Amino acid sequence: MTHHPVLVVGGGAGGITAAAQLRRARPELAITLLEPAAEHWYQPGWTLVGGGVFSLEETGRPERDLIPSGVTWIQEAATGFDPDHNRVTTSGGQILSYDVLIVATGLTLAWDRIAGLREALGSGGVCSNYSKDFAPYTWEAIQAFKGGNAVFTCAPMPIKCPGAPQKIAYLADDVFKRQRLNASVIYATATPGIFGVPTYAAPLRDVVKRKGIDARYNHVLTEVRPASKEAVFTVKENDSERQEVIPYELLHVTPPMAAPPVVATSPLANGAGFVEVDQFSLQHVRYPNVFSLGDVSGMPNSKTAAAVRGQAPVLVANLLALLDGQPLAAAYDGYSCCPLITGYGKTIMAEFNYKQEPTPSFPLDPTKERWSMWWVKRKLLPSLYWNRMLTGAQHERRFVPGASR
Numbered sequence: 167m168t169h170h171p172v173l174v175v176g177g178g179a180g181g182i183t184a185a186a187q188l189r190r191a192r193p194e195l196a197i198t199l200l201e202p203a204a205e206h207w208y209q210p211g212w213t214l215v216g217g218g219v220f221s222l223e224e225t226g227r228p229e230r231d232l233i234p235s236g237v238t239w240i241q242e243a244a245t246g247f248d249p250d251h252n253r254v255t256t257s258g259g260q261i262l263s264y265d266v267l268i269v270a271t272g273l274t275l276a277w278d279r280i281a282g283l284r285e286a287l288g289s290g291g292v293c294s295n296y297s298k299d300f301a302p303y304t305w306e307a308i309q310a311f312k313g314g315n316a317v318f319t320c321a322p323m324p325i326k327c328p329g330a331p332q333k334i335a336y337l338a339d340d341v342f343k344r345q346r347l348n349a350s351v352i353y354a355t356a357t358p359g360i361f362g363v364p365t366y367a368a369p370l371r372d373v374v375k376r377k378g379i380d381a382r383y384n385h386v387l388t389e390v391r392p393a394s395k396e397a398v399f400t401v402k403e404n405d406s407e408r409q410e411v412i413p414y415e416l417l418h419v420t421p422p423m424a425a426p427p428v429v430a431t432s433p434l435a436n437g438a439g440f441v442e443v444d445q446f447s448l449q450h451v452r453y454p455n456v457f458s459l460g461d462v463s464g465m466p467n468s469k470t471a472a473a474v475r476g477q478a479p480v481l482v483a484n485l486l487a488l489l490d491g492q493p494l495a496a497a498y499d500g501y502s503c504c505p506l507i508t509g510y511g512k513t514i515m516a517e518f519n520y521k522q523e524p525t526p527s528f529p530l531d532p533t534k535e536r537w538s539m540w541w542v543k544r545k546l547l548p549s550l551y552w553n554r555m556l557t558g559a560q561h562e563r564r565f566v567p568g569a570s571r
């Protein structure tokens with residue numbers, strides 16, 4: 167057993183950002199990062215991989231290059247959490263004890279909850295931007311499409327980047343229209359509406375109408391039949407359920423998502439399997455020396471890398487306050503951002519908080535489709551991610567102690 171004053175589990179967007187900001191705030195603090203992966207992926211770029219704008223390689227970097235200097239990296243996975251004894255066990259058989267724990271393992275993709283999907287993925291027009299293994303195939307499938315039904319699904323919430331399932335539908339629709347293909351673009355979503363935040367749902371409904379996309383709500387994908395090229399949905403209508411079979415030539419799947427089992431089955435989890443932290447302080451409600459941020463945390467915000475930008479400074483300030491015996495004064499307001507790509511060269515920059523209020527970073531009407539916001543999505547945000555967020559340089563303006571409670 168080895169002891170680690172601050173142990174960060176997960177070195178994705180949340181774990182690296184929190185570790186980097188902690189290093190800057192208190193260089194003498196010993197920080198250990200537990201992360202098994204050798205590569206780090208900028209997942210928000212995968213929509214543009216599927217849309218043929220980025221190569222997959224552009225969205226990945228060696229994890230080693232991103233770990234803040236001075237942070238100790240253990241390249242193993244957490245296999246158990248024992249917060250009653252301040253311990254984490256690892257895939258290499260180690261026991262790590264800690265003073266403070268940060269949990270940032272992200273989400274697991276539950277492909278197997280859809281019958282036939284695993285076998286179907288990656289050929290026959292069945293693709294998904296949600297995995298680096300299949301995002302390049304999305305672009306291949308879009309290019310190979312010659313007409314018929316192009317079906318884009320969205321799984322029940324919570325998922326990471328709830329806007330991503332429809333962004334790729336809009337890009338594909340642009341390609342099909344440019345090629346004058348006889349295409350029916352169907353957006354079949356488990357959600358009851360196009361987007362959860364009313365301010366941004368209104369312009370998106372206009373986009374769907376303008377493009378002639380067939381949006382079908384309350385549609386949960388349950389099965390893929392690659393031999394007959396059929397997608398099977400359970401459709402909830404009032405109190406009843408029915409099955410609907412939609413034939414496809416192209417099928418873009420957003421899989422259901424869940425907290426990794428190691429978290430979901432641990433004492434840290436809430437009823438849904440996510441880390442049970444206070445939505446404002448990001449401190450665990452039962453284990454005060456445990457914090458969480460990113461997709462695995464149990465706050466009711468929209469799960470995005472942008473949300474991490476709002477969460478990390480709050481978590482760092484409150485963690486340091488805890489170490490100093492001070493009150494935890496910083497509060498996260500639920501900030502999230504979903505750059506809603508509505509076509510090549512067009513994006514609605516949807517920024518909002520827990521109260522579903524628009525929180526635009528730019529002095530422009532955020533409900534409008536803009537070329538400038540496409541540029542922000544394509545050029546500015548990747549650069550911000552690699553060069554400022556992951557280096558701990560960016561301290562979000564939303565870090566307001568005591569705000570928004």
Ligand SMILES: Cc1cc2nc3c(=O)[nH]c(=O)nc-3n(C[C@H](O)[C@H](O)[C@H](O)COP(=O)(O)OP(=O)(O)OC[C@H]3O[C@@H](n4cnc5c(N)ncnc54)[C@H](O)[C@@H]3O)c2cc1C
Binds near residue numbers: 462474
């Ligand atoms: C297709 C797609 C489009 C997206 N678009 C956007 C967008 O436009 N804007 C936006 O802001 N966000 C977007 N996102 C969401 C964004 O990528 C995530 O919200 C963000 O990466 C969450 O950060 P995280 O640190 O919680 O999880 P991740 O970045 O997923 O990192 C989790 C890390 O934990 C590690 N890990 C897992 N299990 C263990 C374990 N047992 N022990 C140790 N380590 C473990 C993993 O290896 C991984 O490195 C998109 C995501 C996808 C897939």
